[in-house]
Amino acid sequence: MAAPLTEAAIQQVRQLVVDGELVSGQRLPPEAELAESLGMSRSTVREAVRALVTLRVLDVKRGDGTYVTSLRPELLLAGIGAAADLLQNEFTLELVQVRRILEPAATAMAARQITDAELSDLEACLHQMSVASSHEELVEYDEQFHHIVATAAGNATLASMLTGVSSRTTRGRAWRGVIETSATARTMAQHAEILAALRARDPKLAEAAALMHVSTTEAWFRTVLGAAGR
Amino acid sequence: MAAPLTEAAIQQVRQLVVDGELVSGQRLPPEAELAESLGMSRSTVREAVRALVTLRVLDVKRGDGTYVTSLRPELLLAGIGAAADLLQNEFTLELVQVRRILEPAATAMAARQITDAELSDLEACLHQMSVASSHEELVEYDEQFHHIVATAAGNATLASMLTGVSSRTTRGRAWRGVIETSATARTMAQHAEILAALRARDPKLAEAAALMHVSTTEAWFRTVLGAAGR
DNA sequence: ATGACTTCAAACGTCTGATGTCTAGCTTTT
DNA sequence: AAAAGCTAGACATCAGACGTTTGAAGTCAT
Structure with missing residues (x-):
């Protein structure tokens, strides 16, 4: 079958949030680490992160890191x-x-x-x-x-x-x-x-x-x- | 100021849809062409496309091309x-x-x-x-x-x-x-x-x-x- | 000791180019 | 004409490099 790696990454990170392993305001590991731990390249991780940013689940602060948003309804x-x-x-x-x-x-x-x-x-x-x-x-x-x-x-x-x-x-x-x-x-x-x-x-x-x-x-x-x- | 190129790309493509230059079901130019016409690299374009796919505005068919979805409320x-x-x-x-x-x-x-x-x-x-x-x-x-x-x-x-x-x-x-x-x-x-x-x-x-x-x-x-x- | 300035490592943003894989359509064969 | 195979084009993923920004540690003058 196909290998929608990016989609898988999106779901995995999303699940971490749903399961409460990543809570509001928490900082994610750097893209490089995430890539390694998920077994994919940084580009792919970035696409997944970009998707979750679009959904307002994550917020990327350039030069600093990626954080989980407040997850409030307004967002x-x-x-x-x-x-x-x-x-x-x-x-x-x-x-x-x-x-x-x-x-x-x-x-x-x-x-x-x-x-x-x-x-x-x-x-x-x-x-x-x-x-x-x-x-x-x-x-x-x-x-x-x-x-x-x-x-x-x-x-x-x-x-x-x-x-x-x-x-x-x-x-x-x-x-x-x-x-x-x-x-x-x-x-x-x-x-x-x-x-x-x-x-x-x-x-x-x-x-x-x-x-x-x-x-x-x-x-x-x-x-x-x-x-x-x- | 900063240069959120990806964000700009998202808005530009989105605007094309809003303005009706891209209609439902239409196929987008290949990533390479899009990248050139928007003046950015393929990676950046891909991130933008990924964001719009997440919003269900675009639909990527691997090996074929990228298309505008039906844009129906269900989506x-x-x-x-x-x-x-x-x-x-x-x-x-x-x-x-x-x-x-x-x-x-x-x-x-x-x-x-x-x-x-x-x-x-x-x-x-x-x-x-x-x-x-x-x-x-x-x-x-x-x-x-x-x-x-x-x-x-x-x-x-x-x-x-x-x-x-x-x-x-x-x-x-x-x-x-x-x-x-x-x-x-x-x-x-x-x-x-x-x-x-x-x-x-x-x-x-x-x-x-x-x-x-x-x-x-x-x-x-x-x-x-x-x-x-x- | 305090405050402002400088320096620096870490992290994200973007680009380039190569390789893998899939799809649609055409070609060939039967 | 229908089925099997072939190919060009397009997306998927990867690897590595370089630029920019940020937060914080460190420095220095007051």
């Missing part, structure tokens, strides 16, 4: 965002649908435990959006707004996944739609409604406000993709 | 499952919580459009589970059951994410709990209830049945992690 699930950007148009609506499920749930959770500091941050975001002078700025603070809400839900895994499905490109396209349809005022109002619900610590209301917001985005994509897409 | 989001297995115990509960959000929603969607063939498959799974003779077999058919439901929801992106958060290790641990607490009969009954709701094409009921099921799992993990975990 390991960051790939979702990258993946979302690569999905074809065909799946844009699917992404929004997932967001439609996650965002209301997360917003409801946030309503139960959001801090005053986070509420202030949200208000600041809202203000920045209202005075934004460029499309990029608008998207930037919109992203920040939703990220704060997701984080306030107190579930890092959920927050990472939600952030991932709300990738920047999708968000950018949605805002272009908002502007084209002169719905900026309405969208801003929706954000204000979400903030108000959170401030009132009203989970049900927050859930509803978030659903309204995502649904607007969904409707926009449905018309665009339905008309031009295919 | 690009498969990493979620791998990531879930690497998450520390600390985040197990977070994963279950996400599943608690996604699974009822997906099950409700499935109730609206599941096919008769899929219903038959589910029944077959259920039967296999009832006569399973080993722990592995049980987990196997349980996994299959939920995967069919997720797929029947008609959203490949959602299905991939749901499958990802229901990683095999987590599922295995949950079943161990089911057996330890002699709750096998009850768990089987819950699956039957989900199937019944789907068969009745009753979204609300299906949602409720799925929520009940996931909540049982969540409760189990809460006791285990609360007691021994820390």
Whole structure:
């Protein structure tokens, strides 16, 4: 049979992490040693390490060594965002649908435990959006707004996944739609409604406000993709 | 500044895919040509290719060439499952919580459009589970059951994410709990209830049945992690 | 003794070139 | 025309060399 040595190396090192023989923050043996102990050349080990770096399991510090990352959800699930950007148009609506499920749930959770500091941050975001002078700025603070809400839900895994499905490109396209349809005022109002619900610590209301917001985005994509897409 | 050539190569090739210059199924130039056109050595190009293979963007066929994958959600989001297995115990509960959000929603969607063939498959799974003779077999058919439901929801992106958060290790641990607490009969009954709701094409009921099921799992993990975990 | 500067060994980053192995497609044979 | 064998091209792996960066030990002036 074939000899996918690199793949084997990836699995072996990965297994060391799963089994707890390599813990978060720990330093790996130098590439040369690893190569010898795994019975392969340094090039092959490097390819394996590169793969695990891509998965955010390892972190290489040049001139120093290779370390195991914190293995936190924010890192390991960051790939979702990258993946979302690569999905074809065909799946844009699917992404929004997932967001439609996650965002209301997360917003409801946030309503139960959001801090005053986070509420202030949200208000600041809202203000920045209202005075934004460029499309990029608008998207930037919109992203920040939703990220704060997701984080306030107190579930890092959920927050990472939600952030991932709300990738920047999708968000950018949605805002272009908002502007084209002169719905900026309405969208801003929706954000204000979400903030108000959170401030009132009203989970049900927050859930509803978030659903309204995502649904607007969904409707926009449905018309665009339905008309031009295919 | 530093010269992360490999990283640059990854981004460049990735950008070619995003920009549509490399479409799904297309073959890339040979490593040698790529190296020359990107102005770097073959080793470096290989590391970049390896990274993109890990992300399931490229697929290397030895002796033949390197191709762009289908870029479907099942591929690009498969990493979620791998990531879930690497998450520390600390985040197990977070994963279950996400599943608690996604699974009822997906099950409700499935109730609206599941096919008769899929219903038959589910029944077959259920039967296999009832006569399973080993722990592995049980987990196997349980996994299959939920995967069919997720797929029947008609959203490949959602299905991939749901499958990802229901990683095999987590599922295995949950079943161990089911057996330890002699709750096998009850768990089987819950699956039957989900199937019944789907068969009745009753979204609300299906949602409720799925929520009940996931909540049982969540409760189990809460006791285990609360007691021994820390 | 303290702080800043210098030196240096270790480790990663990149390149080169050679050899092994596999695949697809063509050629030959039947 | 179908099956067996052959070959060019492409990936897999290896070995070795050299460049760059980093952290820390060591040095020196204050």
